[in-house]
Amino acid sequence: MSYTVEERGNPNTLNYRIFFKNAEGKYISPFHDIPMYADESQNIFHMVVEVPRWTNAKMEIATKDLLNPIKQDVKKGKLRYVANVFPHKGYIWNYGAIPQTWEDPAHKDGDTGCCGDNDPIDVCEIGTKVCSRGDVIKVKALGILAMIDEGETDWKVIAINVEDPEANHLNNIGDVQRLKPGYLEATVDWFRRYKVPDGKPENRFAFNDEFKDKDFAIEVIKGTHDSWKDLISQKASSGELICKNTCVSSGDSAFSCSADEAKVAVEQTCPFGEGESIPSSVDKWFYYERK
Numbered sequence: 527m528s529y530t531v532e533e534r535g536n537p538n539t540l541n542y543r544i545f546f547k548n549a550e551g552k553y554i555s556p557f558h559d560i561p562m563y564a565d566e567s568q569n570i571f572h573m574v575v576e577v578p579r580w581t582n583a584k585m586e587i588a589t590k591d592l593l594n595p596i597k598q599d600v601k602k603g604k605l606r607y608v609a610n611v612f613p614h615k616g617y618i619w620n621y622g623a624i625p626q627t628w629e630d631p632a633h634k635d636g637d638t639g640c641c642g643d644n645d646p647i648d649v650c651e652i653g654t655k656v657c658s659r660g661d662v663i664k665v666k667a668l669g670i671l672a673m674i675d676e677g678e679t680d681w682k683v684i685a686i687n688v689e690d691p692e693a694n695h696l697n698n699i700g701d702v703q704r705l706k707p708g709y710l711e712a713t714v715d716w717f718r719r720y721k722v723p724d725g726k727p728e729n730r731f732a733f734n735d736e737f738k739d740k741d742f743a744i745e746v747i748k749g750t751h752d753s754w755k756d757l758i759s760q761k762a763s764s765g766e767l768i769c770k771n772t773c774v775s776s777g778d779s780a781f782s783c784s785a786d787e788a789k790v791a792v793e794q795t796c797p798f799g800e801g802e803s804i805p806s807s808v809d810k811w812f813y814y815e816r817k
Contacts, residue, residue, distance in 0.1 A: 529560065531660035534595075534792065537801030538583070540605065544596040544660045545792050548773070553788035556662075557587050557594040557646060558758060558771035558781075562626040562751050564664040569744050570688055573649045575661040577621040582607040582808050585659055587623055589645060590766050592791045593783070596660060601724075607808045609723035614716050619650035620657040624683065627750035628757050631765075635679045638732040643678040644767070647750045650682055650713060652702065653690035664688045669699030670743035672732035673717050681750075682717065683743055684710075698740045710737055723812045 528549045535541035546556045554560065556574045564570045576585045576596055584599040584606040591597070599606040610616065629642025651657070651665055665685035673680045686696050696702060703710055714735055718728050738746075756762040758769055758781060769775075770783040 527561075529554075529662040532792070533798045535796040536799045538598075538605065538804055539802050540598075540600065541796045542597060542801070543588075543795055544585075545593060546595070546660065546662075552772060552785055553593060553792055554773055555594040555771045555783075556596070556625055557589060558626065558754075558769060559773040560625040560662060562624055562747075562754075564688075568666075570664050570666055571624050571685070571747065573622050573651060573663050573665045573685065573687075574625055575620050575622040575651070575657040575659060575663060577617045578658060579618065579620050579656045580616045582610070582616045583804070584608055587646060590768055592768050592770060593772075593788055594768060607804075608720050610809070610811045611716070611719045611723065612811050612813045614712070614720075618712060618716055619652050620655075620661075620663075622649050622651070623647060624649055624747060624750075626754050627747060628754040629679060629681065629750055630753040630756075630762060631678070632763065633753065638672050638674060638679045640674055640677055640679040642750075642753070643675060643680045644765070645680075646754075647747060648680065648682050649685050651685050651687055652696075652706065652709065653687040654692065655687065655690065657687075666693070666697075667740055667743040667747065668696055668702055669737040669739050670746055671713065671717070671737050674730045674732060676726075681746055682713075683747065684713070684737065699737045700739075719814075722814060 530547045532545045534543045546554050548554050560572050564572050585596050586599055587594050588597045623646035627647040631641050631644040634641050665687055667683050667685050669684045671682040673682055686693050757764055769781045772783050772788050775781040
């Protein structure tokens, strides 16, 4: 299955959106309508790329908007950009999420002791290619990091695009340590410190800051898929999440969204137009000594 995107609004503004279409040109939700598995027998997953490597705009699947387009996160009415905490520049991987997964905020994780963050599970893709916003790629999980973000469990899957030239040599977290020395340490450092310039404390991690292996990662992903199944079947509370979809739920479901309803929802957003420039402050480099 192939997917395309349709940009709406003006890039680098509050009205910018990226909507998704399937191969038939039907509007879909990247949260609900794209299958989690690209190849279940091989544990190959789909990944929706939200943030290309080296960029700063915190783009994310809008879980509380109809059709769940990608849009930029907003804090206090302003677009959110992650800071460059020395020695990092922007995101140091292609960053995104696995569709049809959900970290349940009502479920306390047995390993971390914290509930989920109410989002699809996050992925750091470590391949050689810089992806584009809205790319849907096929990845294999290599390991996982258990970040505790403001008291919530926020898993970070380490993965690689199966089409990457290095993919055949990277099959578990130990391979990353061996073939990309320093990358995992940089990943922990990035996640630990990226909110500090915004006045937040350093993030912490379960398992003594260590990555768990591929098998552990796959089980965590499957667990979040089970939570998503409960969400989409209304066995779990959706809260403010928008679970309407055009492909998964049956026509008599409250979550079913017709093609016409989806088309109207997209047409009600601003047409694609010229974007604003990214503020020069986004390129600032932050230095601070760890306590």
